[in-house]
Amino acid sequence: xxxxxxxxxxxxxxxxxxxxxxxxxxxxxxxxxxxxxxxxxxxxxxxxxxxxxxxxxxxxxxxxxxxxxxxxxxxxxxxxxxxxxxxxxxxxxxxxxxxxxxxxxxxxxxxxxxxxx
Amino acid sequence: xxxxxxxxxxxxxxxxxxxxxxxxxxxxxxxxxxxxxxxxxxxxxxxxxxxxxxxxxxxxxxxxxxxxxxxxxxxxxxxxxxxxxxxxxxxxxxxxxxxxxxxxxxxxxxxxx
Numbered sequence: 001x002x003x004x005x006x007x008x009x010x011x012x013x014x015x016x017x018x019x020x021x022x023x024x025x026x027x028x029x030x031x032x033x034x035x036x037x038x039x040x041x042x043x044x045x046x047x048x049x050x051x052x053x054x055x056x057x058x059x060x061x062x063x064x065x066x067x068x069x070x071x072x073x074x075x076x077x078x079x080x081x082x083x084x085x086x087x088x089x090x091x092x093x094x095x096x097x098x099x100x101x102x103x104x105x106x107x108x109x110x111x112x113x114x115x116x117x
Numbered sequence: 118x119x120x121x122x123x124x125x126x127x128x129x130x131x132x133x134x135x136x137x138x139x140x141x142x143x144x145x146x147x148x149x150x151x152x153x154x155x156x157x158x159x160x161x162x163x164x165x166x167x168x169x170x171x172x173x174x175x176x177x178x179x180x181x182x183x184x185x186x187x188x189x190x191x192x193x194x195x196x197x198x199x200x201x202x203x204x205x206x207x208x209x210x211x212x213x214x215x216x217x218x219x220x221x222x223x224x225x226x227x228x229x230x
Contacts (some may be wrong), residue, residue, distance in 0.1 A: 032215045043222045108160035
């Protein structure tokens with residue numbers, strides 16, 4: 001299957017600093033990318049959807065100024081957690097789909113474990 | 118409103134058994150139903166997916182059964198192995214490759230040796 005690479009796999013940062021997470025589709029053009037947050041033993045919670053070249057669409061309750069998403073190319077999307085606080089500590093996962101008029105497979109990155117101290 | 122209901126929440130089977138995980142959906146516009154497997158600390162990996170024009174799909178030891186009239190679909194794992202111990206998520210999507218996936222809450226499967 002297609003490969004989505006997410007980096008870093010884990011990061012520890014100090015409270016108040018910003019952290020950038022990268023998501024790359026390695027062998028297909030990802031028209032649409034999704035960012036999820038997952039708490040322990042829970043399902044994936046969609047944070048935002050981004051289409052290449054346009055602004056991300058955020059889910060209700062997700063602060064767009066805190067979670068900055070950039071999808072500047074068909075192979076790269078980034079999530080920046082700005083002014084991180086301990087409550088932002090979580091497992092963040094990106095996903096990519098090739099777009100199109102029919103449902104295509106969604107592939108996930110390896111996830112990023114963020115710990116804010 | 119939870120659009121995809123998954124059960125059971127957890128499941129323990131012996132090696133060689135056939136765990137069955139069930140999902141039910143409400144939105145009749147859904148037309149793509151994938152299953153994902155997730156190991157601790159990793160992202161979900163696509164296992165198998167089905168579209169509503171077929172009632173069953175098999176890939177290796179994994180089988181999806183789909184009942185359109187009942188709006189239900191299930192995952193069967195044949196000859197389960199300890200390495201299958203993971204969390205399984207069903208999902209549903211509608212319309213296109215731009216659409217979001219709606220996930221079930223997940224099932225933690227433990228296959229005992």
